[in-house]
Amino acid sequence: MLQRIILFFLDNKVITFSVLLLLIGWGVVTAPFAWENDILPSDPVPVDAIPDIGENQQIVFTRWMGRSPQDVEDQITYPLTTALLGLPGVRTIRSNSMFGFSSIYVIFEDDVEFYWSRSRILEKLNSLPPNTLPADVQPQLGPDATALGQVFWYTLEGRDEQGNPLGGWDLHELRSVQDYYVKYALTSVDGVSEVASVGGFVQEYHIDLDPSAMQAHSITLNDVVNGVRRSNIDVGAQTIEVNRVEYFVRGLGYVESIDDIANSVIKTRESSALRIRDVARVSLGPATRRGALDKTGAEVVGGVVVARYGDNPLAVIDRVKEKIAEIEAGLPEKILDDGRVTKVRIVPFYDRTELIRETLGTLEEALSLEILITIIVVLIMVINLRASLLISSLLPVAVLIVFIFMKYAGVDANIVALSGIAIAIGTMVDMGIILVENILRHLDDAPPDTPLRDSIAAATSEVGSAILTAIATTIVSFLPVFSLQAAEGKLFSPLAFTKTFALLAAVFMALLVLPALAHVLYSFRSRMRKHNPTRSNARWYGWYWVALLAATGSVLIILGFDWAGFTLLLLGIGNGVRRYYRDSEVRWLPYIHPAIAVISVTYLLAERWMPFGPDHSLVFNAVFILLILLGVLGLFQLIIRFYARILGWCLEHKTSFLGVVSVLMLWGLLAWQGMGSLFGWVADGVGIAGIDIRQSRPWQNLERLFPGTGKEFMPALDEGAFLLMPTSMPHAGMEENIRVVKQLDMAVAAIPEVEQVVGKLGRVESALDPAPISMYENVIIYWPEFEVDENGRRQRFAIDDEGLYLRDDRGQLIPDEDGAFFRNWREHITSPDDIWDEIVEASAIPGVTSAPKLQPIETRLVMLQTGMRAPMGIKVSGPDLQTIEQFGLRLEEKLKEVPGVKASAVFADRIVGKPYLEVDWDREKLGRYGITIADAQQYLEVAVGGIGLSTTVEGRERYAMRVRYPRELRNDSEALRRILIPAGMGRQIPLGEVADITYERGPQSIKSEDTFLVGYVIFDREDHLAEVDVVEAAQQYLHDLIDSGDLVVPPGVSYRFAGSYENQLRAEKRLSIVIPISLVVIFLILYLQFRSVPTTLMIFSAIAVAFSGGFILIWLYGQGWFLDIGLLGENLRDLLQMQTVNLSVAVWVGFIALFGIATDDGVVMATYLVQSFRKRMPSTVQDVRDAVVIAGSKRIRPCLMTTATTLLALLPVLTSTGRGADIMIPMAIPVFGGMTVALITLFVVPVLYSWHSERRVIRSLKHEEAA
Incomplete structure (x- = not known):
């Protein structure tokens, strides 16, 4: 069967080469790399930096504004969690109750379809029994995405025509532009799940009540509420027809300004209208915020684009950028007092495109270099240009075929998947080497009258079964990778697929295409002799090729294609030398063409590889490469x-x-x-005789030498960015946290290797971000070691005779292919770890914790998988928050003693550390005055937090109207005691007479897993140690402490390591x-x-x-x-x-x-x-x-x-x-x-x-x- 297939493709070359050309073109169309291609359409494989190894997660998000974490936990999170536990396919449920909202993370099994799970959750939410949740609460599904989908972050900034920062915009203005223009425009992009806003101030109309005026005019809170609501309404009055023309009738009544609210009537008394302005002060102000954004010490407004689950991140980002280019012309602008024009611009500060492009660029370069090295090896060892051409042609075509497989098998292109091709290159070329070497041997051994086709067919059939056996064993060897589950399966199964595709493509090329190509190449000379039977004609025909190669090479050099031109020119000269000396017995003649090819390919290889570093010349790197290759191949020749x-x-x-x-x-x-693990049984056996060889010097030396x-x-x-995630103390307020974040950003931005720093505190307006205001996320983008292009390749820049870099009028480096590489890092900075060490030093601020070394994508993955903000930690479960916190703090203390644990990165959740101001109503006293609990609570809610009454409609913009007491009447406990609560017969009772106000400590957030309360103790390892070893050492250390009684686990408490x-x-x-x-x-x-x-x-x-x-x-x-x-x-x-x-x-x-x-x-x-x-x-x-x-x-x-x-x-x-x-x-x-x-x-x-x-x-x- 195999032999018949081989003969079919060998005998039907039109079909063979047609299929080959089709596959090449198809492969170019589906290639994930950014190749310039104006001829063929582009339908690339979806690409990302790494596979999405996060959990199959859905979020149920519920707002209950102004409510404490304990209220949210008791009345929302716990009831919803118990209801959702029974859903099919649920693995676990994690929840987080925080101030004003509840986040429930429903983790499904990996085989549960993403949108099917969303449907099941919606069914459950719609069928909740009555009174499960408070009346005014409505749970909702989070976006159809995960936190890993946060692919594009940006800020809105005022800039001049040259793009320089100019300012001139207030934060509330920029926030309005973000919320009502930019956000909706970007949300409309295909593949975008949501665009969330962060930073700045959300504008509101504040109606600050004057209790004294209300008492004087006998106005109640309900009177004000009803008055405001009745003042903001439009109506439609059907139509009227005048002169056979139909008119729509509208009654205009929406609030459009502060005066509209202030002039609204509350009551009419004795023919006199009592207006809002008589009992309150109306103003514009900011809404309460739980998040802020800072850029190098200045508050900014920004947003985050979240790609939909399963969409191609790179394509989504490209479409977002197209939309930004489309809408930027219409963004608002204003003229400053000095006459300069400032226009709102969308400025990205985190763009995953760069990481994706650079990652793919690294893989593309690695594959290209592997192919070039393979060509050189084949040229040197085979010393036959046509055989080398045959073997070398296998690789690029097979790689293109792999892209076709990936496209239609649903395998995305990423660093792991494409690595499968990189590690398969050697095996792929082996097939070509085995086949072509066997063809050459058969051609040498065949009698003169043996048809070329028969020799090639026999050679191919002879090694066909051996090639298939070798490939079968290689594919079977990867079955363990296919069997991996969960995160590791998602990470490496694409690699197993791509390697399998690569091997199948190589088999196709080796057994079906290369024999046909070999037949064409090796029959060329015989055909030439057939058409040029005389020696004279053959000689002139040969010199014709010499002239053609030399002329073509010269033209290419003139046109700027130096490498290709010099290669063809040298081949032409070499061909001429061979023809000139063809009648003499010169031993080196057969080596001319292979030597030229080796030199040419080596030059191209050195230009892209630079193995000895960019500080050395191209010629030096080329010589170094040749020395490596010749050294290894020379050793192999000695072995032969x-x-x-x-x-x-x-x-x-x-x-x-x-x-x-x-x-x-x-x-x-x-x-x-390791010595101890491998031969520990020997030491145990000898120990029975009372000899402890583990204490002997040879044993200890071997254990140090072989630790395992x-x-x-x-x-x-390496993502090219860090995510610094420290926390402040739970009691810190918004303004204090903003001050600290600014201080952090400015300190880190002062590091020369850091390009920019943007710090976020609290949360963005998204269910994907449940962070408290004490949690910071500082995105730190650092410069690459050398300036690179968009694909991650080092760029050269123009220098003068003294080696100094030239710059243009704007101070930018000038690209120059003949220039030098530009290094961004200082001499003592040799790796990103050195940059991180400087960041840790710069961010050591009193009152702020340290943080584990994390990167943006890495952090999202860790938090998706474990719920923690560190790659390793301990989850402590217990009966109550106080007990969990106390045991967590005890674990924090003990973990710092474990060898290998980075003491500065150990941090236990401060769960019960948020100050609470609790108003405890005295029901007996309230009853004396005829005040119900509901009325008292309503006045407290309005006085301190305020309540939203209505929403203005101002074109596309919508702003809330909030009624509350002025700040001076609610900014401390004494002011709260003086709040007047209406009682019967027009009396106003101070709150302090009917309630006790006390300070208490309570939770900032309440975490639970499967309804059980939990707290986290996070830690990190020293850089030179392995995480599993450190975790196992910590486990053993805590176990020994518990056994010795130095660590007591409280009743009802359990803990487990996670990460x-x-x-x-x-x-x-x-x-x-x-x-x-x-x-x-x-x-x-x-x-x-x-x-x-x-x-x-x-x-x-x-x-x-x-x-x-x-x-x-x-x-x-x-x-x-x-x-x-x-x-x-x-x-x-x-x-x-x-x-x-x-x-x-x-x-x-x-x-x-x-x-x-x-x-x-x-x-x-x-x-x-x-x-x-x-x-x-x-x-x-x-x-x-x-x-x-x-x-x-x-x-x-x-x-x-x-x-x-x-x-x-x-x-x-x-x-x-x-x-x-x-x-x-x-x-x-x-x-x-x-x-x-x-x-x-x-x-x-x-x-x-x-x-x-x-x-x-x-x-x-x-x-x-x-x-």
Whole structure:
């Protein structure tokens, strides 16, 4: 079947090339990268920075303005939570009762459809029993989005025509523009779930009552309320017809100004109208606010755009920017006193586009560099331009095919998904190498009269089954990734899909397209000779190509296409040299074209890669790249040259050789598990005899040397921004918090590496943000180390003869391709961690807590998954808030003592810390005056907080009218005591006579999970430690304290650790089951290929060796002495970004990828060994060894080529510094280390095969002798 398919595509080249062109064009259309393409339409794969690994969450948000957290909890949150618990598919419910509102987070199972869950919640809310909630309360569903959808933040600022800040706008003016113009315009954009406002002042009409005047005029509160409401109404009076013309009749009565309210009539007494102005003062003022926005020390107005769940974030942002460009011309402007014009502008301060573009740019660059390196490796090792062209063409086309798969399989493009292609590049090119190398061998061995088509078909069919077997094992090896669940499944299943797509695309190219291309390329010369039979014509035809290449190259150079032009020019010159010396026996002639191609591609590679850093010249980086490649490939050539001798020695000294292999495997196990874990049983056994070897110096030295690999869920993605989330004390008021936020922002903005700081306190007007005013969110955007373009690539700028940067009239750097890179950071700042350290130092303000190191997306994910604002913490449940807080504070104290816990980041919720002013009515006294509780409460509510009476209609704008007492009559407890409450017979009773006013401490917010009260204790780890190790150390420490009695858990209290580390433990537990299953499946696939258990086990040994190699390199990365070498002023450890690598899910994914490719060389080697032994039928031990050496020597070249491409193609990933490299590198390290050590498999498989065959031959000889 496979052979017939191969022959069909080989014999029908029109179909083959038509399909190929279709796939290339289709792939370009669906490519997620920002390629300039004016010919084909664009329908790209949806893109984001990382997969959405948040919970399947819906929010039920309920406002109850002015009510305390305890009232909200008792009357709204608790009843709703109990009702929602019974919904199908609900995993857990988290809730938060705060001042004026309730937020309930309903977490559904991952397999529950998002909008189906919203429907179920709405059904439940609409069927609540009567009196479940207060009469004036209406719960509502939050936006159809999660907090991760906050993709675009902006401020509204007054700017001049050049875009410079100018001001001239009051905060309430900007807020009105935001609320009634910008907000609605952006909400109309396709894919936007909501646009929430924050900052500034919401305008209101304030009616400040004068109690004395009301008493004098015998006016009650209800009189004022009714008067205001009756003064703000429009009516319609149907129509009238005059002269056969119909007129709509309107009665205009909406309030349009302060005077309209002030002149409204309350009562008419003795022919005299009593108006609002007689008993109250009307003014414009701000509404009570629970949030503010600050930009570098100045209050601003802003908004946040939330992308709808499931929509393409990049497309949504692009559409938002188009809408902004559309509406900006119509934004208001005004002329200042000095004649300058200030216009309202929308100024973004957080735009996820930059992160997405830079992340994709990093992946695009990594893929491009991998392809270029692969081309160079193939050129050097094959030394055949046409063969190199064949192999190299496989990669870009296969990658384009992957984009088609992704588009229609619903796999979004992000840093993790595209990493699947990056780590598959080596395996993909291996198929082309194996196929083309076999074609070349068949062409060399074929008789002269053998048709070219038959040789290519035979070569393809011969390796087809081996390629499919290798691909099958690689795909099966990724089954564990497909099996991952929850956050880790959402994160890495796209990678498993893209790698599978890449391998399938590579199989298609290798087995169906490359044979047809090979037939065309290798038949070109024969066709040329056929059409030019005479030597003279052939010679002139050759010189024609020389002239054409040289001329085309020269034209391209003139047009500015230097690289392509010089390449064609050099190829033309090289072709001319070859034609000139064609009759002489010059040994270097065949190497001219490959050498030119290598130099050309290396130059292009160095221009984009710059592995030795931008401080060194392009030529230096190119030479450095060539030295690396030639060094590695030279080593491989030495192995090829001396392979027979080395293998012969290994066959003669099997025990010694396999002993070395065993030592490597032991080294890998020690690096993984650590000395104490791996050999602890030995110490326990010896301890029975009373000897404690753990205290011996050798044991302790080994434990320090091999502590084991730390564990964490995921390395953090460098987002290019920090989110500083400290908190102030719960009792701090709005103005104090604004002062502190301004101070924080100005202190952080003074750091040179910080581009801008925008601080938010409290909440935006959205159900997605339940923050109290004591919680800050300071978005800190810092400059990249080097100036980059929108795709994250370093830019060059013009410099003068002295090396100083040139600037234009506006002080901006001038881009120049021949210039130098511009570094933004100071010399001692070498990483974002250094910037964070300076931020922590600058933000150390009295009365403000420290905060864990977080980034915007990272924070949203952590809060979605755990409800906490830190990646690790403790959830304390208990019977009451006071007990929870006290135990939490005790845990805070003890956690600071745990080694590895960052003491400054430990913080327990101050739950009961908000001052309450409680008015306790004396029912007996109220009854004496004939005052009901409802009347008394109404007067208290109006006097202090005020009540909204109506809303003005002023064009598109709507403003509330609020009646209340003046500030001077309600600003302290004594003033409250003097509030007059109407009683019977026109009497006014001071509030102090009928109520007791006391100060109490109460909750600022009340959190619960599944109706149980809960408090959080958050903490963070030291930078050099793994989160799982720190959490386990903290768990053990607290457990020991409880056992010793130093920590007492109060009755009814329980606690548990929570955080992203739970994802790692869950993933590790699942992988421990699924990985062995996948290894068994790989074993069975190999067995079906070879039908021999011993042979399959020999190949399978490569997995164990490669596994050890991966952990050895991880261990070496954490050793400060490894590659701590200075080379021309650059430290190799810094160059390769070597630091401690923890065992995360990303690293396990790298190991899983390694398992799939570790057996490939063994399959190729074993296949030829089996074929060779079938032909030779060795009958003696020496014959066996000779056959093994001959078979191994035949297959060593393609095996080393595949290994070389896999290893060298990963070098750009390992040295990558762009956005997203943090996730790619941990996946690449196990593959690089494993494949490096797995080189020994090229000797292990032949040695084991020889050992098995020798035993079989010896047994056979003994049987013959016995017979």
